[in-house]
Amino acid sequence: MISVNNLQKTYGVISALKGLHFEISKGEFVLIFGPNGAGKSTLLKILSTILAPTEGEVYIDDINIYKNSHEIRSRIGFVSHEPFLYENLSALENLVFFAGLYNVDNPLNKAKEILETLQLDARENELVRNYSRGMKQRVALARALIHEPDILYLDEPFSGLDLLGTSIITNILKNLKAQGKTILMSTHSFDDCADLAHRILLLINGEIAFMTSDVNKDHFKQKYLELVSINN
Amino acid sequence: MKTIISIVRKDFISEFRSRDMFISMFTFSLIIIFVFNLVLDLTSNIKNIVSPAVLWITFLFSGSIGLSRSYSLEKESEAIKGLLLAPVDRSLIYMGKFFSNLIFLLIIEIITIPIFIILFNYDFSIKIIEIMLVIFLGTIGFSSVGTLFSAISLNTRLREVLLPILYFPIIIPVLLNAVRITRSLLSGESLSSNSSSLQVLIAFDIIFLSAGILLYEYVIEES
Structure with missing residues (x-):
């Protein structure tokens, strides 16, 4: 299980992540959505250990990922x-x-x-x-x-891909999900991968706007547009 | 050790395919030596004083091009992040990059030496073994500092400019002592008469190699 506690990241005076708390169970497929600059890539870089947080902790099966980065790196894969x-x-x-x-x-x-x-x-x-x-x-x-790896992080893996590329990667993700891998993926291609997800996490301005297991496309799109337009 | 060899091998295959670094370093070395040879009308009196400095400045400038290029390959497609994601100690990545840079610099220096000997009218009976030892020690210093500072400048927008600004002032002790020993050897003196300069070179190499191993983890991480 991945456990994120009070995760914060600041770049100078800019807060990219503002104290995130969430948990992901083993074998879960979680999609991260959010407008550009919401903190999706920063979150995935921190989870994959290539970026250190300003504050907060991340545990994988009760192992602190920064204190045991060697062990954790051998368990995760990251696609950017x-x-x-x-x-x-x-x-x-x-x-x-x-x-x-x-x-x-x-x-x-x-x-x-x-x-x-x-x-x-x-x-x-x-x-x-x-x-x-x-x-x-x-x-x-x-x-x-x-x-x-038993955990896979993907940061907008479909960006710039044509239909064939998207379809191949989507099929591989389906197989990985079936194998019980834990997957956390940020994307703007909601329609291509909403069916894969167990849960959706919406990030806006470095904060979790909501996290839901309701992956109904219409519901999500409506709520997404509401929340993003309020925050803009 | 396996990780270090893998990184060196990867850098060599990559460079062998493009040859960008070798060609730019070698061309630059040739140009500097030719220009100095043309503009300095060296009589035998001052030749032994000036030419060692020309040789080492050539190594320094062409080396900085190589060091900068070495990390450009890592920055291309953000390949360095693939390396950082792997469960390997950062010090091993530093050592891998250090040895790659060391070997690249030594190859260029070995090619440059005969050209220097011919253009500056030395004969090949000069103390070449001793000179090569000094070049080896000096290049360890160049590579240890250069590998560390290239990593520091990697995540900056002005990395091509920042590297020489950080690198040149730190490398001055190596440059001064290497020029001093080379000058002495070209004048026919023995290596043992330069023991203090030699000790400075060795001490510098040990200090900066250790610093690189210890600090690389902190400088290579994205902040």
């Missing part, structure tokens, strides 16, 4: 709208490199296997630099899954 890949390496080389950092057994086989699942095996030896945005995003997902 930036792929976090080396452009002058091929997809296979990237994955073998990252698999090595995670001490994955037989990194080459594991990398090939995951590239096949993501339908990238035919172009596994091409440089990432030459990939389309959608292909880079699939390799980024492969990078995040190479060590078989």
Whole structure:
């Protein structure tokens, strides 16, 4: 279980997150929505340990993620709208490199296997630099899954993707959900992934406006527009 | 050790594909040496005084280009964040980047030395082994400080400008002592007559390598 207590992040005088409290159960798929600048990316960066909070704590199964960051990093995968890949390496080389950092057994086989699942095996030896945005995003997902994490954070994984790219990633997310992975994803593509979610968290100006398990698209859209227009 | 080797290997494959860093560093080294050689009419009296400084300034400037480029590769597609997400000690990432930079700088320096010898009319019987030892120690200093300060400047908008501003003042003790020892060796003196300068170089290397290992964790994190 992920437990977030009084999480705050300030950049100078700007408060990006203002004391968030929430919990996510094992195997839950939670969508984070919010207008631009609401603090979605900051929240996911903090949860994935690449950004330190100004105040507050995050626990995964009662383990403080900052005091035990090594242990936690081996349990989480993070996909951002930036792929976090080396452009002058091929997809296979990237994955073998990252698999090595995670001490994955037989990194080459594991990398090939995951590239096949993501339908990238035919172009596994091409440089990432030459990939389309959608292909880079699939390799980024492969990078995040190479060590078989039980928690996956995704920060706008559909941004800039075409229909095919969105569909491939959505199918993979469905499989991961079925495998019982805990998934926290921020997105603006509500219609593409509302069906996947167990719960929706709406962030506005660094605060939780509401968190609901009612994933009815019409209800959510109506409430979202109401709250966002009030706050603007 | 496996992590360090992986990072060095990754940097080499990446650089071998683009060759951006090697080409820019080597071209820059050549230009500096040629320009100094043309503008300074060096008689034998002052040659041994001026030429070691030219050599080390060449190494310093071309090295700063290499250090800056080395982190540009990490910043491209935010690959550094993929590295930071992995369950590896930050000190190992520092050591990996340090060794990559050290090897890149040494390669350029080894290529530059014969050009320097020819252009400045030295013969190849100079104390090349001793000079290479000084270059090795000086380059450890360049790489240890440069790797740390490149990481500091990584998350800033003006990183290309900030790196030399931070890097050059700190590296002055290495530069002064390396020039002093090289000058002495080119004048035919022995390495043992420069033991105090040699000790400063070694001490600097140990201090900044240790500082890099200890501080990298704090400078590389996004704040």
